[in-house]
Amino acid sequence: MWLSLLGPGAAGRAVGQVIRRAIPDKLVVLTFDDAAVSHATYVAPLLKKYGFGGTFFVCEFREPPFADKTKYMTWAQIQGLQRQGFEVASHTLTHQHVNKLSRPQLGAELDSIEARCRAWGIPRPTTFAYPGYDTAPMATALLPERGYLFARAGGGRAYDPATDHPMLLPSFSIAGTDTAKVLSAIRQAHGGHVVILTVHGVPDVAHDWVTTPPELFEQYLGYLRTHRYRVIALRDLARYVNVPEALRTLPPHYENLK
Structure with missing residues (x-):
């Protein structure tokens, strides 16, 4: 690790430049992928009830087709999320894995989502989620x-x-029914670490292998509230992280991200 090459004083200064303010314990980021219709009909009302933030990474799937509104949100519903104070962010337009795209192709995917947001009066996305968790330099x-x-x-x-x-x-993905695994993940939000949770549909009728049962989802939210976790959108991490400095000084590591 690059910090190990520095003396203890230099390493501390480097970390201090990246961290804008101290990372509090019990800091959790909720993120939701794929524009599942349950995000508008079920998830958002619950988040409002609990006073939690969240980021919704939207795309327009080709299969099952985005036109099927029994499975996916409309853009009016996506706009509604933004108007409620949630973050609407980019998951590419067509859920393309970036390791299979050229630079111009990824640029076109970003352009398309940004254009949809502009047409619906949604701020330009500033955060991104990798489809399939596939990354690329x-x-x-x-x-x-x-x-x-x-x-x-x-x-x-x-x-x-x-x-x-x-x-x-x-x-961490919360798909499935392993509640012990999810709660164990949440409890790792301490000692300068932030827990980011990936959620798909609640339930996910388009891709049932990543569904989260609604009763378990509400159980997780109840746990977060009862134990006084701070639950934010991904964009809100900029309050704690000096992004330009982190981009300049932290080397990218692509392992252990699937």
């Missing part, structure tokens, strides 16, 4: 050039702002 270079602050992958581990590159944020 081309993407980690292009996204900051386009003004993106953070990009989320997978990996099943907590985010360490002092060492993890802003374009390669790890997260």
Whole structure:
């Protein structure tokens, strides 16, 4: 690790420059992928009830087709999320894995989502989620050039702002019924680490293998509230992280992000 090459004083100064303010314990980021219709009909009302923030990474799937509104949100519903104070962010237009795209192709995918947002009066996205958790050096270079602050992958581990590159944020999936695993993940939000949770549909009728049962989702939210976790959107990490300095000094590591 690059910090190990520095003396203890220099390492501390480097971390201090990346961390804008101390990372509090019990800091959790909620992120939601794929524009599932349950995000508007079920998830958003619950988040408002609990007073939690969240980021919704939207795309227009080709299969099952985005036109099927029994499975996916309308853009009016997506606009409604933004008007309620939630973050609407980019998951590419057509859920394309970035390791299979050229730089111009990824640029076109970003352009398309940004154009949809502009047409609906939604602020230009500043965070990104990698479809399929697939990352690529081309993407980690292009996204900051386009003004993106953070990009989320997978990996099943907590985010360490002092060492993890802003374009390669790890997260935990809460899909399935293993509540012990999810609660164990949440409890890792301490000691300068942030827990980022990836959620798909609640339930996910388009992709049932990543569904989260509604009763379990509400159980997780109840746990977060009862135990006084601070639950924010991904963009809000910029309050704690000096993104330009992190981009300049933290090397990207692509392992352990699936």
